[in-house]
Amino acid sequence: MENYLDSLNPAQRAAVEYCDGPQLVIAGAGSGKTRVLTMKIAYLLQHGYEPSDIIALTFTKKAATEMQNRIQELVGAGRARRLWMGTFHSLFSRILRREAERIGFPHDFTIYDQQDSRNLVKAIIKEMGLDDKQYKPNSIQAIISNAKNNLVTPSMYMANRELIMYDQQARRPRTSEIYVNYWNRCQQAGAMDFDDLLLYTNILFRDHPDVLQFYQDYFKYVLVDEYQDTNRAQHMIVEQLSRQHRHLCVVGDDAQSIYSFRGANIRNILDLSKQIPDIKIFKLEQNYRSTQNIVDAANSLISKNREQIRKTIFSQKERGSLLRLSGSYSDLEEAYQVAQRIEALHKQEGFHYADCAVLYRTNAQSRTLEEALRKRGIEYRIFGGLSFYQRKEIKDVLAYLRLIINPADEESFKRVVNYPARGIGDTTVGKLVEAMRTTGTNLFEVCSDPVGHSVAVNRGTEKKLTDFAQMIRHFQELNQTLNAYELTSRVVIESCIKADLAGDTSIEAKSRRENVEELLTAIQTFVISGAEEGNEHTQLVDFLADVSLSGDVEPNEDENTNHDYVAMMTIHQAKGLEFQNVFIVGIEEDLLPSDMSIDEPNGVEEERRLFYVAITRAEQNCFLSYARSRFRNGQSKACRPSRFLKDIDQRFVQTLSSPTSSYGDGGFSTGGGTFGESRTVGTFSNSYRPEPQRPAEQPRRSVLDLNHPRKVATRPTDALSHETSITFGGHLLEKGTRIVHDRFGKGTITDLSGTADNARINVHFDTMGDKTLLLKFAKFTLDK
DNA sequence: TAGGATAACTTTTTT
DNA sequence: AGTTATCCTA
Numbered sequence: 001m002e003n004y005l006d007s008l009n010p011a012q013r014a015a016v017e018y019c020d021g022p023q024l025v026i027a028g029a030g031s032g033k034t035r036v037l038t039m040k041i042a043y044l045l046q047h048g049y050e051p052s053d054i055i056a057l058t059f060t061k062k063a064a065t066e067m068q069n070r071i072q073e074l075v076g077a078g079r080a081r082r083l084w085m086g087t088f089h090s091l092f093s094r095i096l097r098r099e100a101e102r103i104g105f106p107h108d109f110t111i112y113d114q115q116d117s118r119n120l121v122k123a124i125i126k127e128m129g130l131d132d133k134q135y136k137p138n139s140i141q142a143i144i145s146n147a148k149n150n151l152v153t154p155s156m157y158m159a160n161r162e163l164i165m166y167d168q169q170a171r172r173p174r175t176s177e178i179y180v181n182y183w184n185r186c187q188q189a190g191a192m193d194f195d196d197l198l199l200y201t202n203i204l205f206r207d208h209p210d211v212l213q214f215y216q217d218y219f220k221y222v223l224v225d226e227y228q229d230t231n232r233a234q235h236m237i238v239e240q241l242s243r244q245h246r247h248l249c250v251v252g253d254d255a256q257s258i259y260s261f262r263g264a265n266i267r268n269i270l271d272l273s274k275q276i277p278d279i280k281i282f283k284l285e286q287n288y289r290s291t292q293n294i295v296d297a298a299n300s301l302i303s304k305n306r307e308q309i310r311k312t313i314f315s316q317k318e319r320g321s322l323l324r325l326s327g328s329y330s331d332l333e334e335a336y337q338v339a340q341r342i343e344a345l346h347k348q349e350g351f352h353y354a355d356c357a358v359l360y361r362t363n364a365q366s367r368t369l370e371e372a373l374r375k376r377g378i379e380y381r382i383f384g385g386l387s388f389y390q391r392k393e394i395k396d397v398l399a400y401l402r403l404i405i406n407p408a409d410e411e412s413f414k415r416v417v418n419y420p421a422r423g424i425g426d427t428t429v430g431k432l433v434e435a436m437r438t439t440g441t442n443l444f445e446v447c448s449d450p451v452g453h454s455v456a457v458n459r460g461t462e463k464k465l466t467d468f469a470q471m472i473r474h475f476q477e478l479n480q481t482l483n484a485y486e487l488t489s490r491v492v493i494e495s496c497i498k499a500d501l502a503g504d505t506s507i508e509a510k511s512r513r514e515n516v517e518e519l520l521t522a523i524q525t526f527v528i529s530g531a532e533e534g535n536e537h538t539q540l541v542d543f544l545a546d547v548s549l550s551g552d553v554e555p556n557e558d559e560n561t562n563h564d565y566v567a568m569m570t571i572h573q574a575k576g577l578e579f580q581n582v583f584i585v586g587i588e589e590d591l592l593p594s595d596m597s598i599d600e601p602n603g604v605e606e607e608r609r610l611f612y613v614a615i616t617r618a619e620q621n622c623f624l625s626y627a628r629s630r631f632r633n634g635q636s637k638a639c640r641p642s643r644f645l646k647d648i649d650q651r652f653v654q655t656l657s658s659p660t661s662s663y664g665d666g667g668f669s670t671g672g673g674t675f676g677e678s679r680t681v682g683t684f685s686n687s688y689r690p691e692p693q694r695p696a697e698q699p700r701r702s703v704l705d706l707n708h709p710r711k712v713a714t715r716p717t718d719a720l721s722h723e724t725s726i727t728f729g730g731h732l733l734e735k736g737t738r739i740v741h742d743r744f745g746k747g748t749i750t751d752l753s754g755t756a757d758n759a760r761i762n763v764h765f766d767t768m769g770d771k772t773l774l775l776k777f778a779k780f781t782l783d784k
Numbered sequence: 785t786a787g788g789a790t791a792a793c794t795t796t797t798t799t
Numbered sequence: 800a801g802t803t804a805t806c807c808t809a
Contacts, residue, residue, distance in 0.1 A: 014786050044788065059798090060798085060799075061799085087799065091799090113799090114799090121797050194798090194799050195799090197786085197799085198799095239792090258797075258798090259797080259798075259799095261796070261797060261798085262797080262798060262799075294798075349799090361796070361797075362795065362796055362797075363795085363796085363797085364794095364795060364796095364800090364801095367800085384797095384798090394798095418785095419785090421786070421787095423785065425785045425786080426785085427785080428785095548799095549799070550799095570796085570797060570798095572796085572797045572798070573796080573798090591796095594795095594797080594798095596795085596797090597796080597797095598795055610796095610797080631800075632795085632800095633793090633795075633800080634800045634801080635800090671788095770791080
């Protein structure tokens with residue numbers, strides 16, 4: 001602890017020791033950013049600051065947890081715990097709860113996740129009688145989110161000519177009204193969405209100078225991680241909080257700004273030195289993570305971006321292996337190759353599976369990879385996808401809990417009022433909503449006394465409604481005496497959720513039951529750890545607050561759990577992580593860069609940064625791959641290698657294999673290697689040796705006419721007679737004929753059978769093994 | 785109103 | 800491909 005500063009290089013040390021005013025630390029990939037932040041906090045604690053004086057903001061819960069753990073090691077758990085450390089969303093929701101009544105919210109307001117918020121937007125569009133083709137809920141939600149991230153309230157939106165004009169041109173003139181209604185409905189429901197947490201913090205500070213004054217004074221030191229990912233709302237919070245003491249430490253890397261879709265504004269970091277002229281800039285340029293080849297390759301890529309803070313990232317590690325690029329015919333084959341290489345790394349080079357990560361642009365890509373790994377018996381774990389708390393059965397239980405805490409919560413009410421089924425259908429709920437809108441109360445009030453709110457329902461329905469309200473009230477009473485775990489157990493039983501799931505014999509229902517059990521376990525764990533920290537009576541409200549902002553639960557791991565698995569995740573999720581071996585797959589046009597990004601301003605630059613982030617995750621080996629065809633949205637589509645592959649200086653790349661295209665070529669040529677060679681690649685040479693360029697693709701091959709297979713045989717179709725040859729589409733097929741298949745790549749025909757529509761061939765594919773193809777459907781061409 | 789069957793749509797990334 | 804929305808029937 002005494003000499004921990006000695007472990008830092010001069011640049012890092014300078015950044016840690018400078019505490020005289022605002023500072024900006026530009027921290028290149030792998031430059032020890034987290035280390036500097038944690039050391040700095042330890043340094044501050046050693047120099048007279050109390051833990052509670054310090055607020056340290058991160059973007060992900062994972063980052064917060066990691067930093068918390070590292071600081072615990074330096075200063076002990078007791079002190080570390082008293083730091084204000086966490087995500088923007090979680091820390092400011094805490095402050096908002098404390099100050100809730102100042103901005104007209106109950107202190108136990110609900111937090112709407114994006115699904116809740118989309119449902120509400122959708123409901124409002126419907127209620128307004130608008131066409132949801134014109135007013136797409138997703139787009140409207142994005143517009144509202146964007147407005148909030150830029151601190152534009154509904155009234156400001158209404159008053160903004162530019163926005164209104166834009167909406168008119170986009171043929172959705174009533175967007176601003178939807179925003180107003182959405183805003184009011186959230187308020188009525190006592191609910192905030194993710195963006196509200198930041199926006200209302202700003203509103204709180206704006207409308208209550210005494211509150212701002214208090215926190216400005218309270219936080220003596222403000223630290224922010226990943227500043228390149230802040231949006232305007234976050235930027236303003238930081239700016240205001242640090243205005244008084246001016247002890248601000250902002251860390252970030254403009255080259256790794258990848259969250260603009262969430263409102264992040266790279267200008268926040270690029271322009272910071274203009275906004276705060278006396279801000280002191282520190283640059284961490286030495287990369288401790290990756291080999292020189294990896295760093296150089298990444299640098300050459302990112303240099304193609306226009307706007308960035310100048311810096312020279314370098315590595316003093318060994319030169320290392322070149323990046324290895326391989327192309328394949330299809331996503332299937334790509335996955336196969338990745339699995340094959342991981343196995344080679346494991347068996348031949350002694351790497352653990354846990355040293356390997358497969359990174360992709362979209363979650364949907366994980367399926368194919370998953371299958372390939374499973375076939376080889378390689379352990380893997382997929383991160384992300386839909387989190388535990390987003391599963392239907394979990395959201396159902398949570399909705400009950402949320403409703404108990406905050407009966408005004410509209411989305412939770414709608415979710416469970418008829419689950420399990422109790423005869424309260426859409427029609428009735430529609431009437432309740434109507435009454436809610438006219439009387440200005442919330443759904444639960446209306447439900448408790450439908451007739452009093454002049455809802456036209458019959459006796460039976462009225463009873464169903466009041467019974468439901470009564471049940472929720474009963475749970476509220478239980479919540480006074482029971483802890484969160486005990487209460488939830490009762491809720492699951494008395495709401496009949498348990499019975500409903502038990503009555504379902506399907507396989508999925510079994511896993512739902514297990515998930516509900518797991519939720520109960522998670523709650524109990526929460527209660528127990530709460531007790532350990534001195535909270536005798538852990539409240540349900542605490543659990544819910546925790547859940548809604550905490551991406552996912554860690555699966556319970558004991559000593560029986562296997563820890564040696566390949567990590568599979570999106571590139572976004574990989575940020576901040578590092579692996580010995582990184583596989584970046586699907587480096588194709590329309591995927592990386594994503595086709596969604598291409599017409600966005602600066603969209604392609606952001607995608608390039610994303611690729612940069614992916615490459616810089618690798619310590620030793622970085623494998624790049626693309627496929628020529630890929631299943632997307634249910635059908636196979638031709639793909640071209642990404643433009644970004646050309647952005648990397650080819651001196652740092654070795655081409656392992658590239659498929660000869662069975663489609664027209666996209667004009668990309670890396671040369672080198674035939675498909676057949678790819679199976680022999682198992683050793684990884686460390687030589688620094690650019691591949692010689694070879695002539696590009698061979699001419700286009702003819703494709704059999706798939707829609708109109710010609711009848712070739714005239715004999716009656718005797719079942720699967722063996723044939724020595726079959727003519728098909730004007731070509732002669734016989735044993736030994738080489739073919740190129742759309743998805744399986746190259747192979748040799750080993751057997752032929754059947755005739756006419758029933759004709760089929762057995763093929764041994766070079767990498768994909770033996771397959772039987774029905775000629776009528778198979779998509780292949782002759783090789784040569 | 786419930787539940788099944790068909791149609792439609794989706795897909796960028798996450799707090 | 801897979802999920803979700805909508806429609807239709809009982």
